[in-house]
Amino acid sequence: MFEIVVMPLTELWADPEHSSEDLKETLAELQSVLTTEAGFEVTWDETVSRGPNFDADGVNVYCIYGLRAAAAWLEFNDTLDAFEMGDEPWSHEILDKLEEHGKSERFPQILHSSDTTFAAFVPVDMPDVFLMEGEDDADLDFSVGSAVGLRRELDDLRAALGLEEGLEEHLDDIVFDPAEDPLAEPRYGWLVLSARTNEALEKKLPLLIIFEVDEDEDDEDDEEDGEEGGEEADSE
Numbered sequence: 001m002f003e004i005v006v007m008p009l010t011e012l013w014a015d016p017e018h019s020s021e022d023l024k025e026t027l028a029e030l031q032s033v034l035t036t037e038a039g040f041e042v043t044w045d046e047t048v049s050r051g052p053n054f055d056a057d058g059v060n061v062y063c064i065y066g067l068r069a070a071a072a073w074l075e076f077n078d079t080l081d082a083f084e085m086g087d088e089p090w091s092h093e094i095l096d097k098l099e100e101h102g103k104s105e106r107f108p109q110i111l112h113s114s115d116t117t118f119a120a121f122v123p124v125d126m127p128d129v130f131l132m133e134g135e136d137d138a139d140l141d142f143s144v145g146s147a148v149g150l151r152r153e154l155d156d157l158r159a160a161l162g163l164e165e166g167l168e169e170h171l172d173d174i175v176f177d178p179a180e181d182p183l184a185e186p187r188y189g190w191l192v193l194s195a196r197t198n199e200a201l202e203k204k205l206p207l208l209i210i211f212e213v214d215e216d217e218d219d220e221d222d223e224e225d226g227e228e229g230g231e232e233a234d235s236e
Contacts, residue, residue: 001058001059001060001061001211001212002058002059002060002061002063002064002209002210002211002212003056003057003058003059003208003209003210003212004056004057004059004192004193004196004207004208004209004210005054005055005056005057005196005207005208005210006054006196006199006200006203006205006206006207006208007054007205007206007208008046008047008205008206009027009030009046009120009206009208010023010024010026010027010046011046011054012118012208013026027046030132030144031043031044033130033132034122034124034126034130034144037130038126038127038130042122042124042126043124044122044123044124044204044205044206045204046205057192057196058212059188059189059192060185061090062085062089062185063185063186063188063189063192064189064193064209065089065090065092066085066089066183066185066186066189067110067157067185067186067189067190067193068089068095068110068111068113069083069085069086069089069090069092069094069095069186070083070085070157070160070161070183070186071104071106071107071110071111071153071157072092072094072095072097072098072104072107072111073094074106074107074157074160075094075098075101075104075105075106075107075111076094076097076101079160080160080161080183083183084182085182085183085185085186089185098111106153106156107153107156107157108127108128108129108145108149108153109121109128109129109145109146109149109150109153110150110153110157112128112129112143112145113129113143113145113209116131116141116142116143117141117142117210117211118142118143118208118209118210118211119142119143119144119145119208119209120142120143120144120145120206120207120208121144121145121146121147121149121150121197121200121206121207121208121209122144122145122146122147122206123147123148123200123201123204123205123206124146124147124148125146125148125149126145126146126148126149127146127149128145129143129144129145129146130143130144130145131143132144147197147200147201147206147207148201150193150197150207151197151198151201154190154193154194154197157190158190158194161183161186161187161190162183162187163187163190163191167191167194168191168192168194168195168198169195171191171192171195174188174191176188193207193209
């Protein structure tokens with residue numbers, strides 16, 4: 001399961017042991033690393049507060065991995081006419097082809113989001129996704145991309161998925177039936193991501209895609225997607 005939510009990173013990091021100043025310092029350090037890696041100033045404002053609730057969408061792994069497999073397919077094909085998601089989209093053969101190719105040219109935000117604990121798409125226009133690696137095993141690895149870039153890529157994907165413009169505004173009223181629609185999962189994944197990306201850009205806050213381990217899953221290896229790409233950086 002993926003949790004998709006718009007919220008400050010400082011709220012995600014919040015811990016009783018951390019003061020507001022600690023959180024602000026950590027955010028400033030991350031933005032400094034991103035500025036160095038991107039080659040231009042990367043900054044956004046976050047209000048540090050305690051106790052707020054943020055609405056999240058729980059999305060089946062097939063929807064997100066199916067969308068990624070569809071995006072990878074479009075790296076090498078003009079349409080999705082011959083695309084089949086398969087039973088394990090995280091292991092789709094098109095992802096192996098993309099890995100051999102080296103990197104995504106068309107959908108770097110979607111395809112370079114690593115299978116780290118979470119991916120954050122911040123309200124800054126950046127060309128790629130940066131992998132933030134902790135200095136020791138206790139630190140979480142996560143990836144940071146651009147909500148602005150993600151919006152462009154989702155717009156590109158919309159037509160290929162056969163979706164109407166503005167459909168995400170009716171998210172709660174849309175149902176895709178996998179029994180009748182072979183693209184139901186990636187279409188729903190697009191719908192949720194598109195709606196949340198719009199929210200992130202409006203609020204000027206990060207969009208987070210958080211992988212949540214489902215203890216009821218029979219196959220724990222389903223969480224592996226084998227995707228490569230992005231640029232690496234170190235962050236505390």
